Amino acid sequence: MKIAVIIKQTPDTETVVKINDAGNDIVGTGVKYVMSPYCEFAVEEALRTKEKLGGEVVVVSLGPDRVLETIRTALAMGCDRAIHLKDPAYEGGDGQATAKALAAALKTVSPDIVFAGKQAIDGDQSQVAVRVAELAGLAQATIVTALEIAADGKTAKATRRSEGGGEVVELKLPALISCEKGLNEPRYASLPGIMKAKKKEVKELKPAELGLEGQVGAAGAKAKRVKLLPLAERKAGRRIEAETPEAAAAELVRLLREEAKVL
Amino acid sequence: MRFAFTDDQLGFRDSLRDMLANECPPGALRACWTNDTGRVPGLWRKLGDLGLLGISASEEQGGLGLAEVDMVLPLEEAGRAALPEPLVEHAAVAIPIVEAFAPAVLRERWVPRAVTGEVTLTIALDDAPFVLGADSADLVLVWSGGALRAVERSELTLARCRSVDGARRLFSIVSGMGGGESICDGERAIEAARDALDRGALAAAAQLLGLGAAVLDLTVGYVKVREQFGKPIGSFQAIKHHLANALTALEMARPLVYRAAASMAARDASRSIHVSIAKARASTAAQQVARIALQCHGAIGYSTEYDLHLWMKRIWALAAAWGDPARHRARIAAAVLEGEGQVYP
Numbered sequence: 001m002k003i004a005v006i007i008k009q010t011p012d013t014e015t016v017v018k019i020n021d022a023g024n025d026i027v028g029t030g031v032k033y034v035m036s037p038y039c040e041f042a043v044e045e046a047l048r049t050k051e052k053l054g055g056e057v058v059v060v061s062l063g064p065d066r067v068l069e070t071i072r073t074a075l076a077m078g079c080d081r082a083i084h085l086k087d088p089a090y091e092g093g094d095g096q097a098t099a100k101a102l103a104a105a106l107k108t109v110s111p112d113i114v115f116a117g118k119q120a121i122d123g124d125q126s127q128v129a130v131r132v133a134e135l136a137g138l139a140q141a142t143i144v145t146a147l148e149i150a151a152d153g154k155t156a157k158a159t160r161r162s163e164g165g166g167e168v169v170e171l172k173l174p175a176l177i178s179c180e181k182g183l184n185e186p187r188y189a190s191l192p193g194i195m196k197a198k199k200k201e202v203k204e205l206k207p208a209e210l211g212l213e214g215q216v217g218a219a220g221a222k223a224k225r226v227k228l229l230p231l232a233e234r235k236a237g238r239r240i241e242a243e244t245p246e247a248a249a250a251e252l253v254r255l256l257r258e259e260a261k262v263l
Numbered sequence: 264m265r266f267a268f269t270d271d272q273l274g275f276r277d278s279l280r281d282m283l284a285n286e287c288p289p290g291a292l293r294a295c296w297t298n299d300t301g302r303v304p305g306l307w308r309k310l311g312d313l314g315l316l317g318i319s320a321s322e323e324q325g326g327l328g329l330a331e332v333d334m335v336l337p338l339e340e341a342g343r344a345a346l347p348e349p350l351v352e353h354a355a356v357a358i359p360i361v362e363a364f365a366p367a368v369l370r371e372r373w374v375p376r377a378v379t380g381e382v383t384l385t386i387a388l389d390d391a392p393f394v395l396g397a398d399s400a401d402l403v404l405v406w407s408g409g410a411l412r413a414v415e416r417s418e419l420t421l422a423r424c425r426s427v428d429g430a431r432r433l434f435s436i437v438s439g440m441g442g443g444e445s446i447c448d449g450e451r452a453i454e455a456a457r458d459a460l461d462r463g464a465l466a467a468a469a470q471l472l473g474l475g476a477a478v479l480d481l482t483v484g485y486v487k488v489r490e491q492f493g494k495p496i497g498s499f500q501a502i503k504h505h506l507a508n509a510l511t512a513l514e515m516a517r518p519l520v521y522r523a524a525a526s527m528a529a530r531d532a533s534r535s536i537h538v539s540i541a542k543a544r545a546s547t548a549a550q551q552v553a554r555i556a557l558q559c560h561g562a563i564g565y566s567t568e569y570d571l572h573l574w575m576k577r578i579w580a581l582a583a584a585w586g587d588p589a590r591h592r593a594r595i596a597a598a599v600l601e602g603e604g605q606v607y608p
Contacts, residue, residue, distance in 0.1 A: 191327060
């Protein structure tokens with residue numbers, strides 16, 4: 001079975017990010033980058049699929065040099081080879097431009113199934129995976145928390161999470177699965193895995209090699225981020241002073257009812 | 264000589280750090296003080312899956328055939344998490360000792376299963392009064408009658424001894440030390456005992472660096488939020504000086520530990536002295552960090568509900584294990600005065 005997994009490198013959730021002077025991006029220096037956590041679920045599911053049905057897992061990612069470190073992490077977890085879309089022309093793209101490049105790269109793999117995170121934790125747009133499926137003509141199931149692939153590799157049954165419940169969908173492969181927390185528990189890169197990873201192939205592809213010159217990155221983007229808004233600063237808490245616990249509780253209830261209006 | 268860790272070594276350190284942060288958080292460590300084994304359920308096999316237990320085992324026996332230099336960063340991480348597993352005894356000492364000194368039949372019977380974590384090994388040296396984790400070990404290497412023997416736990420009668428660190432389950436062996444099978448005797452056994460001491464002391468030194476770093480991180484975090492006189496106590500120079508001294512002590516000890524690991528890997532003739540320098544300095548540095556951490560925390564540092572004591576007590580225990588600073592300084596002194604091996608550079 002040919003299995004592909006799309007991954008994105010994002011700032012670590014524990015990194016304190018700063019907005020640049022232009023106000024439209026974060027300052028990259030001093031930021032620790034990691035694999036987006038939802039992409040870790042995708043890599044794990046791809047590896048489990050390979051362990052069950054055999055085949056090969058190909059990692060696909062787009063971004064500058066630093067992304068190679070995250071690609072190596074996926075290879076150390078057990079993926080077989082990688083495609084790195086690395087070129088200045090890929091930079092500054094929106095969800096559509098990025099999806100176009102990734103879909104073209106997937107075409108060189110001809111996967112039976114593609115795994116991706118349900119969203120990246122930096123932009124939080126949840127656009128790329130669904131657009132890739134559309135552009136590549138794949139069936140898709142998003143926000144998947146459980147997956148069963150038929151032994152013949154022709155169909156799959158995916159359980160999706162939706163607000164307040166869930167649903168089960170059947171898919172004809174090839175298909176794209178966007179992965180949600182709960183689907184699996186991602187493995188850690190083992191020492192033998194890390195040692196093998198550096199010998200695995202990472203193929204770089206330029207836009208021209210995908211027939212996408214002038215169509216990716218900023219040139220292919222239809223939407224452009226113009227401003228980043230920092231989170232509003234949290235107000236200081238209020239201490240309730242009262243003679244007795246009962247009086248304090250009564251005052252707390254009054255504030256929740258009249259000021260916070262949550263009761 | 265240029266010494267730097269490879270990308271593989273650094274990558275595995277990061278992977279192990281992430282794993283231990285998730286699988287061995289302070290709550291799991293705290294539970295080991297009161298559970299039946301002193302170990303985190305299921306964690307040992309996961310460490311085997313990660314390749315950690317087989318780093319120093321040969322490839323023929325299913326290990327990775329790597330050296331002490333490859334082990335030193337993972338051991339630091341184990342210290343950072345105050346990992347309550349017999350990693351030093353099993354992976355850093357017993358496996359390489361069995362590989363180097365035991366007959367083939369013993370090696371083949373035990374090492375492949377030790378690499379995966381299916382079985383646990385521990386070791387009792389002649390001059391160490393206690394054995395760590397003997398109750399949950401499958402095989403204990405014991406010094407008996409001038410020989411090093413491999414005795415299955417079921418053949419031994421054990422008596423539990425209290426440790427200042429509740430997650431370290433210590434035992435003395437009451438009887439059964441003469442059972443099992445011989446690993447080696449005579450000069451070979453003396454050589455094995457010396458090698459075991461060097462390996463254990465180096466591994467403990469590496470863990471002490473990680474323990475010290477974790478305690479320092481905890482303390483720096485605390486002094487940033489604990490306010491007195493209207494501002495964080497970390498803003499006061501007295502606190503800053505203390506913490507700078509703690510960091511300096513650790514940073515001065517770190518290269519000595521790495522040097523000792525490189526000497527062990529190269530089978531340098533002076534490796535025992537380098538290990539003693541590393542263990543003595545890492546022990547005193549970590550003890551100094553623990554003392555400063557306790558002072559900077561004030562009263563809460565004495566509370567068992569707060570996590571500091573879990574790390575601090577491991578520092579106290581490990582500083583004394585595998586030779587305390589006085590014992591290692593005596594080895595260094597003997598080398599200087601009697602010209603046994605090259606002490607510096």
